[in-house]
Amino acid sequence: MGKFFAIVLVIIAVASAYPILAHHFPLPEDISTHGHLIDDQLNETMVEAGVSFVGAQLVLAAFLWSFTGRKPGSPLKNFPGGARILVVFAFVIVGLEVLALGVLGQKAWASVYFTAPSADALQVQAQAEQFAFYFRYPGPDGKFGQLHPEKIDEGNQNYFGLDPENDVAARDDIVSGELVIPVNKEIHLMMHGKDVGHSFYVRELRIQQDFMPGLDLAVHFTATKVGKYEIVCTQLCGLGHYNMKAYLNVMSQADYDNWLKQQSQ
């Protein structure tokens, strides 16, 4: 049965690696300026993970093939080099590898989180609530109105709790169920959680960030391709979590300007 086990392991190793090597589950197209850093990191790490996985299964298979069902009285041998060489290998090779991954990987992380949005980034506020996303633009005055949670009125579509009667800045704020942005323009997305935890995830943008009620969080990114992309919630938020989504609509600058003008009317 040891030899059978070895064969099964080889089949499992090959069958597991195949869908990756054959690109049956490709990453979605990258429409961001920073995404290639993440993709490169992911692909490099996949190679290391894959080699480790397949390698270990094949070594296990080889040893099971050779060292099961032996004739009684067969001599026992020890792995050449014993424990020491394996410990050295683990520290040096694996240690270097993980250090490299960690050090190299920080560049991709830094590009998302350690750079401030540029001064002329387009500001949009995203609000996550059970079970929808809403987006707010500051309007022609360039200023966001204040949020008043006690004034939130879903029935009258006052999702943000704006007070246009008393707050001048709120009067021209534009609220949309779609995140409409111009292509090739940096977006500064400010994130406000209305009730429980939610998360903002656009696969193609390579952006994911939790909304944390009580914290003012933000991400910034630049989309590089026109099109409609799904925004999905990835933080369990209640019974409608599976259906909580919106669309990121990346338009040309001209189309975006038109859209904005229409919203203001």
Next chain:
Amino acid sequence: MSETSAQQAHVHAPPEGFLRKYVFSLDHKVIGKQYYALALVAVFTGMFLSWLMRIHMVWPNAKIPGLELLSKVGAPGGIMTPEYYLSLMTMHGTLMVFFVLTNAPFAAFGNYFLPIQIGAEDMAFPRFNMMSFWTTFVAWAVLMLAFVIPDGPPIAGWTEYTPLSAIGKDAGPGMEWGASLWGISIALFCVGSLLGALNFIATTLDLRAKGMTLMRMPLCTWAWFITSCIALLAFAVLLPACILLILDRHAGTSFFIPAGIVASDRLQPHSGGSPLLWQHLFWFFGHPEVYIAILPSMGIVSHILINSMRKPLLSAKVVIYSMMSIGFLSYMVWGHHMFLSGMNPMSGLAFSFPTLTITIPATILTLIWLGSLYGANIQINSASLFALGFISMFVAGGVSGFLLAQPSIDIYLHATYFVVGHFHMVMGVASLFGVFAGTYFWFPKMTGRFMNEGLGKLHFWITFIGTYCIFMPFHYLGLIGNVRRYQSFVDDYMAPYLGVHKFMTIAALITGAGQLIFLFNLIYSRFKGKPAPDNPWNATSLEWSIPSPPPWNNFGGKHPVVYHDPFQYGVKGSKGDFVMQDSPEQVPASGD
């Protein structure tokens, strides 16, 4: 304290009467079996829940016959509502992580075998031990009550993130009493685990027999000891966290709820709290918890492999130090569950380095197991098959950690099926393989009968192949961005991949059915299994020096004396190619 008085301090009279013998027993062996029985009920419940989940994900509008009996509100006409899916998912995770993976490899086998393996008559505190089981049992009963109450179990996942879990019924169905029952249950579970951990530590340090130095303890004993140290700190943090959560829910406090929350059109009467605080407290417990789940299985697998290979591991010391390093590092990595939570992104980097570093002791262990197989004389039986399968599964589940440990890659993979595949393979499969291996190996000692070998091998092949079929595809789905905790997949980009989900569901149903073979084997063999001698595996550790099943006081009133470590295999002993720990015979100096 003198050795004699230490060993006498906990001596108790032989049990009399049904209740003392079988129910409120002070005997660590009975308590170990009670934990095992509880874990068995929990694992089959959890598995049944996973069947319901997987069927629903693929056929969301299917009428599941009888489901309306479980919950009229959650599954009217047998069709599961989206919220009931989340309830079942929450209970699945809670049962499996706490009541199976903490109970079976650690509390069950540890309770049964740790005292015997160190030569003691019982645990240091038999009454604490009894209390720890019964507290755990009450915790389980409280949790199961959530199925019975009208509003049903909570829907916030086993992680119960706030504010969802803290604001009460405005958060959604199941979040009124269901979530409170969860909090009480887990708080009680923490108490039971703390008592158990204290017991294991005191016993290991104080009650070792003469000659049983720490370095002569079997590797599973070491694993239980290290796990207990981790558990003492981890559960000590989860317990107050659960209490604070219960206070937020019922006493109007705001530890975890900030101002301005509007849920179900109501401004919540809280302010000043931090949802991030819950995550920190939970994961400070939660990450060590997953090592609590795997370390005992690593110890059990090491123990069984040595016996099956008829040869020691390349270095027991390296294995012990690696397990200790894993335990130590496990406290430094909790933030890798929170890379995208809104905590300072600098922390993301800070947590990723120890997370990547844990790869080193994990690799050392894997290489030692693999390297020790070289030149061995591996005996194949049900126990060793699962021990060997553990190595395969641990690698399969572990390497996905290379990706998840890096915050930049986690931006893409967080909350996808990639994470779910990772933790199911290491916890749900690898750790469980340790439990299966231990069951087949120790069943003869615990009952005096063998489990059926043919059924055991069949169980192994169905499970080994089946779990690869179920959980490998989880990783592929994660790579395309399949989000987790969804009751069905309505997003456009998921349409081409629904067939993969069907494949996984069928694999899960078949593999699950295979576990019924194990259950049958357990029950049948208990009564009708082939009688087993005291040392059927020609093993060296102290549990094999006493009768099968052991007498109530383990060593029959004698105090064993230990002369060797438990790794004397491949040597010329009086009984064969091994020398038992309590045998005074000299071990001939071995060449290589």
